[in-house]
Amino acid sequence: MIFNEIYSMLAYYLPPKANLIASALATFVLILIVLIATPIILGWVDRKFSARIQSRYGPIYVGKFGLLQNFADVIKLMGKNFVTNQYVDRFSYNLIPILSSALSFLLIALLPFGAPSLTFISLPYNLLFIYILLAFSPLLIIIASWGENNKFAVLGGFRSAAQITTYELALIVTFISIGIVNGSYDIINVIGSQSLIWNIIYLPLTAVVFFIGSIAVIERAPFDLPESSQELQAGWRIEYSGLKYGLFMIGDYVKLLAVSILFVSLFLGGWSGAFLPGIIWFWIKTVVALMFLMSLRWSLGRPRIDQLLSIGWKWLLPLSVINLIIVEVMMLI
Amino acid sequence: MSIKETIKSVYYAVSNAKNKPATYLYPDKPLPTKDHSRGMLSLDLENCIGCELCYRICPSDAIRMIKVEKEKAKFKNNVRSEAPAIDFNKCIFCGLCSEICPPHVLHHTHKYDISTDNREDLMYDPFRLNEVFEKVIKDNADEYNLKKNDAEQKLTDE
Amino acid sequence: MEGRGIELNIGPVHPATHGVLKLVADIEGDTVKNAKVEIGFLHRGKEKIAELRYFNSYFPIVDKLDYVGALNWEILWASTVEKAMNLEINDRVKYIRAVMAEIQRIMSHLVYIGSFGQDLGNLTFFIWALRERELLMDIVEEISGGRLAPMYNRVGGVFYDFTDGIADKINTALSKIEEKVKKEYRAMTYENSLFIMRSKGIGIMGQKVIKENGVTGPNMRASGIKRDLRKDEPYLVYDKVDFEIITENDSDVYARFMVRVREILESIKIIRQLLKDMPKGDAKISAPWIMKVPAGYTLVRHEMSKGEGAMFLVTDGGLKPYRLKIRSPSFYSLQALPLVLEGCKVADAFVITASMDPVMGEVDR
Numbered sequence: 001m002i003f004n005e006i007y008s009m010l011a012y013y014l015p016p017k018a019n020l021i022a023s024a025l026a027t028f029v030l031i032l033i034v035l036i037a038t039p040i041i042l043g044w045v046d047r048k049f050s051a052r053i054q055s056r057y058g059p060i061y062v063g064k065f066g067l068l069q070n071f072a073d074v075i076k077l078m079g080k081n082f083v084t085n086q087y088v089d090r091f092s093y094n095l096i097p098i099l100s101s102a103l104s105f106l107l108i109a110l111l112p113f114g115a116p117s118l119t120f121i122s123l124p125y126n127l128l129f130i131y132i133l134l135a136f137s138p139l140l141i142i143i144a145s146w147g148e149n150n151k152f153a154v155l156g157g158f159r160s161a162a163q164i165t166t167y168e169l170a171l172i173v174t175f176i177s178i179g180i181v182n183g184s185y186d187i188i189n190v191i192g193s194q195s196l197i198w199n200i201i202y203l204p205l206t207a208v209v210f211f212i213g214s215i216a217v218i219e220r221a222p223f224d225l226p227e228s229s230q231e232l233q234a235g236w237r238i239e240y241s242g243l244k245y246g247l248f249m250i251g252d253y254v255k256l257l258a259v260s261i262l263f264v265s266l267f268l269g270g271w272s273g274a275f276l277p278g279i280i281w282f283w284i285k286t287v288v289a290l291m292f293l294m295s296l297r298w299s300l301g302r303p304r305i306d307q308l309l310s311i312g313w314k315w316l317l318p319l320s321v322i323n324l325i326i327v328e329v330m331m332l333i
Numbered sequence: 334m335s336i337k338e339t340i341k342s343v344y345y346a347v348s349n350a351k352n353k354p355a356t357y358l359y360p361d362k363p364l365p366t367k368d369h370s371r372g373m374l375s376l377d378l379e380n381c382i383g384c385e386l387c388y389r390i391c392p393s394d395a396i397r398m399i400k401v402e403k404e405k406a407k408f409k410n411n412v413r414s415e416a417p418a419i420d421f422n423k424c425i426f427c428g429l430c431s432e433i434c435p436p437h438v439l440h441h442t443h444k445y446d447i448s449t450d451n452r453e454d455l456m457y458d459p460f461r462l463n464e465v466f467e468k469v470i471k472d473n474a475d476e477y478n479l480k481k482n483d484a485e486q487k488l489t490d491e
Numbered sequence: 492m493e494g495r496g497i498e499l500n501i502g503p504v505h506p507a508t509h510g511v512l513k514l515v516a517d518i519e520g521d522t523v524k525n526a527k528v529e530i531g532f533l534h535r536g537k538e539k540i541a542e543l544r545y546f547n548s549y550f551p552i553v554d555k556l557d558y559v560g561a562l563n564w565e566i567l568w569a570s571t572v573e574k575a576m577n578l579e580i581n582d583r584v585k586y587i588r589a590v591m592a593e594i595q596r597i598m599s600h601l602v603y604i605g606s607f608g609q610d611l612g613n614l615t616f617f618i619w620a621l622r623e624r625e626l627l628m629d630i631v632e633e634i635s636g637g638r639l640a641p642m643y644n645r646v647g648g649v650f651y652d653f654t655d656g657i658a659d660k661i662n663t664a665l666s667k668i669e670e671k672v673k674k675e676y677r678a679m680t681y682e683n684s685l686f687i688m689r690s691k692g693i694g695i696m697g698q699k700v701i702k703e704n705g706v707t708g709p710n711m712r713a714s715g716i717k718r719d720l721r722k723d724e725p726y727l728v729y730d731k732v733d734f735e736i737i738t739e740n741d742s743d744v745y746a747r748f749m750v751r752v753r754e755i756l757e758s759i760k761i762i763r764q765l766l767k768d769m770p771k772g773d774a775k776i777s778a779p780w781i782m783k784v785p786a787g788y789t790l791v792r793h794e795m796s797k798g799e800g801a802m803f804l805v806t807d808g809g810l811k812p813y814r815l816k817i818r819s820p821s822f823y824s825l826q827a828l829p830l831v832l833e834g835c836k837v838a839d840a841f842v843i844t845a846s847m848d849p850v851m852g853e854v855d856r
Binding site for chain 2: 544545547548549550551552615619622625629632633634635636637640642650651654674675677678679682683684685780781
């Protein structure tokens with residue numbers, strides 16, 4: 001854990017009790033930096049990449065190459081008034097942005113950042129806990145949309161909850177397959193057992209199912225129908241304004257980073273590779289996975305909600321179950 | 334086979350990212366205009382004959398004729414001592430007045446960004462139009478002369 | 492089970508495209524029970540203005556009818572007045588007008604397919620289609636001086652002759668567009684599985700609806716009716732060019748899209764033939780500036796990019812028209828829209844409206 005690393009680094013300079021406090025503070029500052037830097041850097045990459053795909057310049061005025069553009073946007077969001085409908089249910093309306101973004105921050109804290117000792121929290125059952133955090137969102141969405149007291153928000157919220165519930169079933173079956181092949185539910189052990197052959201060569205079908213399922217669970221295009229502004233009235237975030245909306249956006253970007261780190265750790269071998277130190281391999285693979293995930297949003301259209309759900313139930317879930325059976329048979333041989 | 338084409342579309346999208354952007358960096362750099370582009374109008378005041386044809390043909394009533402003193406404007410041949418004043422709030426840059434003008438004194442410049450803060454600044458009287466002519470057209474007489482010769486060949490007036 | 496439906500206003504201020512069109516839809520569950528179309532938000536009184544302007548100075552107003560395909564309407568107005576005056580135009584002018592009309596048809600169809608892709612959530616495709624349209628906009632600006640309102644035709648001819656070397660530029664631009672339509676647009680739209688999923692089998696407009704409501708143009712040809720004014724009653728030089736009428740048989744949203752994509756490729760073929768055969772000569776205007784037109788009734792019909800457009804001109808021997816009636820094709824497509832929207836899902840209502848290609852400038856006049 002990062003806490004242990006900092007503790008052992010500072011043990012040379014400070015007495016034990018002060019060392020505890022100092023390294024706790026340092027870990028806290030470090031995770032804050034990671035959480036703030038993620039939407040800013042990922043937002044910049046998203047905007048510039050999408051701009052070049054569309055043959056135009058992206059942000060170019062704020063900072064060199066527009067690097068500070070998202071910084072300026074977050075400051076602008078923080079300065080907005082909270083315009084609220086007077087009939088909302090105050091408790092659930094105000095609770096959900098905090099809870100939802102806290103869940104995504106917890107998700108990042110569980111994942112390794114390039115080496116076995118670089119996690120903020122280390123648990124022996126990483127994978128299952130991550131699944132619980134990802135799967136908790138439908139409940140929060142339903143509470144939020146009900147609390148907003150707006151019939152279009154309720155419609156959008158129910159659709160979003162239905163979509164996430166459908167696709168997370170395929171995801172748990174995928175995690176079970178990985179647990180069977182690699183023998184443990186700890187991400188660090190999974191990466192360790194891929195040092196010879198990456199999982200994607202053993203389990204290509206699992207990789208595809210995981211990829212599609214995870215994009216649907218984090219509600220990123222092409223599965224972002226509940227929040228699209230083309231169809232029915234902008235979805236369940238319609239009554240949020242200012243920083244509350246910003247917290248949802250930050251949560252989205254953080255979940256995007258978490259899903260790409262997860263994909264790299266489970267299927268692409270994590271930090272194993274030749275010639276270069278592991279941490280550089282890890283970040284190269286994560287960047288490639290991120291760019292691929294981002295480019296899907298800008299090149300594909302959206303299916304309709306009933307087509308989305310029918311893909312989930314009729315194709316993805318049976319595919320993942322068949323995949324599990326194949327894996328079991330492979331392990332017996 | 335449509336799944337293959339779906340994956341190909343992602344490939345085409347990403348491979349477009351290496352091409353140069355197709356947009357112009359306006360207002361940092363000027364937009365490219367062509368020879369025939371119709372921008373703001375300018376008036377050669379000395380040669381105007383006050384025939385009122387531009388006033389009659391304007392589709393949006395942007396031209397009014399104003400009495401101007403002969404000595405101040407140095408008219409060569411203007412019986413009524415009048416000249417057009419153009420209201421650029423109403424002008425739609427259609428080019429009919431510059432085509433029908435018999436002595437060819439109304440010319441289009443290539444200037445397209447003429448917006449100001451208040452409306453009165455956009456109402457140009459004949460002397461201001463003459464200033465535009467002096468500054469813009471007389472210096473670049475060659476490139477604007479092309480339009481004048483073409484216009485002379487093509488019009489037959491009644 | 493009786494449930495209370497919601498009445499949804501898909502209001503005049505709609506994100507991007509289609510202009511100011513208001514749809515009032517009765518929704519129950521996820522299906523549209525019936526819909527009403529309300530137009531008139533962009534009415535500018537163009538038919539009345541025609542009684543107050545000289546014939547040659549009505550051109551800027553005709554430009555703004557269908558602002559996406561303006562040259563087609565200019566050519567129609569010029570042809571109407573020339574027919575009323577019994578004026579003959581020479582061959583070179585006819586070829587120039589045919590080339591400009593086909594260029595405008597390609598531009599109008601590019602805007603259509605771009606905005607249609609955007610309604611399905613694919614923003615990149617919209618910007619790509621407009622980027623291809625820019626290539627042709629540059630050519631229109633070089634020939635005529637204006638981009639969206641070219642003001643190029645006059646009664647009796649065109650104002651500027653083609654400049655030197657413009658034929659090569661047109662050919663280069665057309666080859667680029669053809670390559671993009673055949674490769675990138677195919678992967679992004681008409682053979683893309685998400686696109687096909689969203690557009691096949693919805694918005695079926697039968698032949699009975701078409702015949703009762705007077706729908707013409709690509710919407711009609713997507714249902715198997717093989718009629719095109721360029722072949723049935725040739726005007727300008729269309730009888731000297733070799734091309735085919737494009738039809739599809741399914742009459743759903745996908746068929747209407749495919750008809751327009753294939754019409755872009757046909758128009759490219761037509762322009763290449765016209766540019767090769769263009770006769771040399773003078774493109775002089777052979778008519779006075781402000782003219783008197785003899786009294787009578789005149790009707791001229793041309794094939795616009797959205798269907799069959801017509802102008803009916805009544806003159807009384809003076810300097811200005813007495814009465815002008817404009818028939819615009821999108822007006823009739825919108826009258827057929829409520830019949831097509833019955834029983835579809837809400838998310839499909841936007842897609843079906845987009846597939847009819849309404850441009851509110853020509854609907855409301």
